[in-house]
Amino acid sequence: MTNPHITLVPGFRASGVACGLKKGNELDLALIAADGPCTAAAMFTTNRVRAAPVLYDQCIIQAGHPVQAVVINSGCANACTGEQGLRDARRMAEMTVDHLGLPSEAVLVMSTGVIGQLLPMEKVSAGIEQACQALSHSGGADAARAIMTTDTRPKEAATQVEIEGRTVTIAGMCKGAGMIHPDMATMLAALVTDAAIERDVLQHALQATVERTFNMVTVDGDTSTNDTVLLLANGQARNPMLSDVTSSAYREFANGLLDVATALAQAIARDGEGASKFITIQVTGAASWGEAKQVAKSIASSNLVKTAVYGEDANWGRVVCAAGYSGVPIEPDRLSLWMENRLDSLYLVKRGEPFEIDEARASAILAEAEVAFRLDLGSGRESATAWTCDLTHAYVDVNAHYRT
Amino acid sequence: MTNPHITLVPGFRASGVACGLKKGNELDLALIAADGPCTAAAMFTTNRVRAAPVLYDQCIIQAGHPVQAVVINSGCANACTGEQGLRDARRMAEMTVDHLGLPSEAVLVMSTGVIGQLLPMEKVSAGIEQACQALSHSGGADAARAIMTTDTRPKEAATQVEIEGRTVTIAGMCKGAGMIHPDMATMLAALVTDAAIERDVLQHALQATVERTFNMVTVDGDTSTNDTVLLLANGQARNPMLSDVTSSAYREFANGLLDVATALAQAIARDGEGASKFITIQVTGAASWGEAKQVAKSIASSNLVKTAVYGEDANWGRVVCAAGYSGVPIEPDRLSLWMENRLDSLYLVKRGEPFEIDEARASAILAEAEVAFRLDLGSGRESATAWTCDLTHAYVDVNAHYRT
CATH class of the missing domain: 3.60.70.12 (L-amino peptidase D-ALA esterase/amidase)
Incomplete structure (x- = not known):
């Protein structure tokens, strides 16, 4: 409206x-x-x-x-x-x-x-x-x-x-x-x-x-x-x-x-503090909504994922790493991962095995103001989506002197 | 040695x-x-x-x-x-x-x-x-x-x-x-x-x-x-x-x-990525070592605490906030908080009631390369110490382009 x-x-x-x-x-x-x-x-x-x-x-x-x-x-x-x-x-x-x-x-x-x-x-x-x-x-x-x-x-x-x-x-x-x-x-x-x-x-x-x-x-x-x-x-x-x-x-x-x-x-x-990009983390193939949520939020909370997106660096290993420490008993050899925007979807990992990155397509996706990672856990049919922003120099600016 | x-x-x-x-x-x-x-x-x-x-x-x-x-x-x-x-x-x-x-x-x-x-x-x-x-x-x-x-x-x-x-x-x-x-x-x-x-x-x-x-x-x-x-x-x-x-x-x-x-x-x-200051979080007066540890690590993990120290801003409310979401059932009206370095100890909160900040002493403490917060939970006799560093522009630099 x-x-x-x-x-x-x-x-x-x-x-x-x-x-x-x-x-x-x-x-x-x-x-x-x-x-x-x-x-x-x-x-x-x-x-x-x-x-x-x-x-x-x-x-x-x-x-x-x-x-x-x-x-x-x-x-x-x-x-x-x-x-x-x-x-x-x-x-x-x-x-x-x-x-x-x-x-x-x-x-x-x-x-x-x-x-x-x-x-x-x-x-x-x-x-x-x-x-x-x-x-x-x-x-x-x-x-x-x-x-x-x-x-x-x-x-x-x-x-x-x-x-x-x-x-x-x-x-x-x-x-x-x-x-x-x-x-x-x-x-x-x-x-x-x-x-x-x-x-x-x-x-x-x-x-x-x-x-x-x-x-x-x-x-x-x-x-x-x-x-x-x-x-x-x-x-x-x-x-x-x-x-x-x-x-x-x-x-x-x-x-x-x-x-x-x-x-x-x-x-x-x-509009997160200092944000330059909007990031969507979609987790599919989970055994329960709660597990999908926990993994999605773990990834969305990762400073390393957020700085990589800021730097437009397809450092997808950080996404998998953050899923790994989420507390959900994921199976690494069932994970599949895509990086996406409105126009393209780049397949990065298929059931635990990485593809060689197409750097040109990765750069094109990361150049947009809205970026998504889709992680399939291969363990069920539930899904959840979390939203965050990138971690930027401006975030540090805003928070180093907030009170003064 | x-x-x-x-x-x-x-x-x-x-x-x-x-x-x-x-x-x-x-x-x-x-x-x-x-x-x-x-x-x-x-x-x-x-x-x-x-x-x-x-x-x-x-x-x-x-x-x-x-x-x-x-x-x-x-x-x-x-x-x-x-x-x-x-x-x-x-x-x-x-x-x-x-x-x-x-x-x-x-x-x-x-x-x-x-x-x-x-x-x-x-x-x-x-x-x-x-x-x-x-x-x-x-x-x-x-x-x-x-x-x-x-x-x-x-x-x-x-x-x-x-x-x-x-x-x-x-x-x-x-x-x-x-x-x-x-x-x-x-x-x-x-x-x-x-x-x-x-x-x-x-x-x-x-x-x-x-x-x-x-x-x-x-x-x-x-x-x-x-x-x-x-x-x-x-x-x-x-x-x-x-x-x-x-x-x-x-x-x-x-x-x-x-x-x-x-x-x-x-x-x-x-030597944390981009660090300019070494931060010690000491939690005392806890009911157990595990609870002291959990509170200390929650504070040490807070991006807001870490950016405030980087900006040399005595925004101590962020320390108490991070203790509050640690998952430990702390009692806010029993909390006492000090900000310290080797030379000075500034009393910030006494059993839940804040003092007005002495900004000159706060600035002097925060100007040093090593800063500590000491939080007493008022709930027991156990203590734990965690270590971290500040969150700086240089951290974002290092991680935005780590792979490339």
């Missing part, structure tokens, strides 16, 4: 404002608000060190309260900030509750940025007031821009599906760039829909989707303290309530959600 | 020659030969994809044959090379057996370099003949140089211990630089000693040592297909046979072995 902002979904307004958390008057505080209460589902980082807003949101989600707004700041992660950090996260929610006249506990909070620094609450307070005033049905683009950190562009996606004669819209925005690795690959994503859907079905849909989208992305192997994916459903599409995960109506919704989440997850890998 | 070459150990000769596997007439084939049969212990990569020489050596070691020589080439890893690769590895051993007049199966083989290419056996054959002729009691330095790939300097260590009135010498050499991660952190290491020691005791000593030395190093998180550590003992020191791992004589030997292996493991991290 063109201009796939979250405010495409009926009943949602948004805004993005600048309150001085980032340098140069950049947008740094986003707000999403629904016209009425929403069913909410969420997934959070598996890091044992969880940021204050993650701890706060987990309580709200676990209690099962309806949610009506999400306030998000960039520039400071409010992580590793002790008791004061928890008070600040709660205060962000309370200020939003006050300004919008919502029930307490109807607001979720997300933060992203530097770890280990306290939020400058005077600036945040002014930003929340400003964001509440700026809410509009065309504010999605500003919101998507306000949650960026080292992202070079906003990440938005939307789709529409027909559910029993009603049009249901699903849209989302996310930010990525660095500290990107499972479980919960993105630092922050907010998805909204006007579907009518029961709470446990919504959570089921979110988990199934995240497992195959955000959790299949890696940029640098570091799982963040702040990873959060939220999904809000306001029911305004007036479709018959989705309450059965085996129904065809649910499948329509789940496929639409998968489309939006896949587009956002791929956008994170494409 | 000054000039700590492996040929310091009585009864061992070595050589290093150039046979055209590397460019520019660099040394690329090493040979270690004992005057008589040695007891041998070894540890190999845990990668499911094991190079042909690893598969060959595993058979020899498992059969328990005495070993009298080790032939090592750099420039080509002979990994992912199928049946032909296995034939080539066996042929390297047989050629050495023939030239030196040894019993068959008395020679081990190691290879390191590019994965997925066949060995140019004509060059290797000429190299082995030349290396056999060049064997000498002063050839250790050449051998250490001939096993280098992207290493910028040879890595050698030696020590002497007294065991029941007899002087026992232990020496080793290794190579590292890239594709360095547990389990079996080094690509190749050869250790030799003149101790008289039973075979199962020798293997016990090697395993205990490797676990706390080579397996505590990471450069880039990629576990190689060729990792091998060998330990040969020729018994010429004529100490009473070491046969009891609880004896004080064994402890003398084990401590000496630990000293040599620690020096070699640290040398690998210091």
Whole structure:
């Protein structure tokens, strides 16, 4: 869809404002608000060190309260900030509750940025007031821009599906760039829909989707303290309530959600810190989806694979090596490997025996901005796909001086 | 010890020659030969994809044959090379057996370099003949140089211990630089000693040592297909046979072995690909050594920690974040963290609460070539130390065009 902002979904307004958390008057505080209460589902980082807003949101989600707004700041992660950090996260929610006249506990909070620094609450307070005033049905683009950190562009996606004669819209925005690795690959994503859907079905849909989208992305192997994916459903599409995960109506919704989440997850890998190439790792012929995933992510996480693609060097041995240390009991003499782009597919290894590389074709494939490796394990019929980017000089630039 | 070459150990000769596997007439084939049969212990990569020489050596070691020589080439890893690769590895051993007049199966083989290419056996054959002729009691330095790939300097260590009135010498050499991660952190290491020691005791000593030395190093998180550590003992020191791992004589030997292996493991991290700084991660206050190790290695493997140190940015939140996703059930509010060098120790986090950073002291610490983070988990009395290097522009340079 063109201009796939979250405010495409009926009943949602948004805004993005600048309150001085980032340098140069950049947008740094986003707000999403629904016209009425929403069913909410969420997934959070598996890091044992969880940021204050993650701890706060987990309580709200676990209690099962309806949610009506999400306030998000960039520039400071409010992580590793002790008791004061928890008070600040709660205060962000309370200020939003006050300004919008919502029930307490109807607001979720997300933060992203530097770890280990306290939020400058005077600036945040002014930003929340400003964001509440700026809410509009065309504010999605500003919101998507306000949650960026080292992202070079906003990440938005939307789709529409027909559910029993009603049009249901699903849209989302996310930010990525660095500290990107499972479980919960993105630092922050907010998805909204006007579907009518029961709470446990919504959570089921979110988990199934995240497992195959955000959790299949890696940029640098570091799982963040702040990873959060939220999904809000306001029911305004007036479709018959989705309450059965085996129904065809649910499948329509789940496929639409998968489309939006896949587009956002791929956008994170494409815009990984310093990235010059988008890399797809497809693993086929696995005994189970879990094993296919484990091998795909091991390859996608390899610094050596990522630097070789950056250097446009067909050093495919590193792909096989990373499969070998994935922890999956692969059989080396059953492995087959191809390097591919949209135009060509170069067969590199056939059941454990290497071909001599056609360097001209290899160079042509690697010269493209999108490169794929397809590895067949020869052990079954399951497959999985992971996405990553190359490891470049620019990645080192971005991360050597991130805090300063 | 000054000039700590492996040929310091009585009864061992070595050589290093150039046979055209590397460019520019660099040394690329090493040979270690004992005057008589040695007891041998070894540890190999845990990668499911094991190079042909690893598969060959595993058979020899498992059969328990005495070993009298080790032939090592750099420039080509002979990994992912199928049946032909296995034939080539066996042929390297047989050629050495023939030239030196040894019993068959008395020679081990190691290879390191590019994965997925066949060995140019004509060059290797000429190299082995030349290396056999060049064997000498002063050839250790050449051998250490001939096993280098992207290493910028040879890595050698030696020590002497007294065991029941007899002087026992232990020496080793290794190579590292890239594709360095547990389990079996080094690509190749050869250790030799003149101790008289039973075979199962020798293997016990090697395993205990490797676990706390080579397996505590990471450069880039990629576990190689060729990792091998060998330990040969020729018994010429004529100490009473070491046969009891609880004896004080064994402890003398084990401590000496630990000293040599620690020096070699640290040398690998210091000379990691593109490294400008040597980083020590010390984890204390853990419930078990295993948990301390897991946290230390998670931090040492973090690209974000490594780039921050390169940029001399005291972004300590990344250290806590990497502890959080280590898989160990740490308690965030019990964590204490220090950043240290030889001269100063800066307290950053006290039981979960951050201090405001003294940026001047932080900068002074980070300006040094050796930096340490000490993390106390507040959960017990065990500790572990891991070693790594920073992630630099030069790492990307080295790996973007390694093959070409």
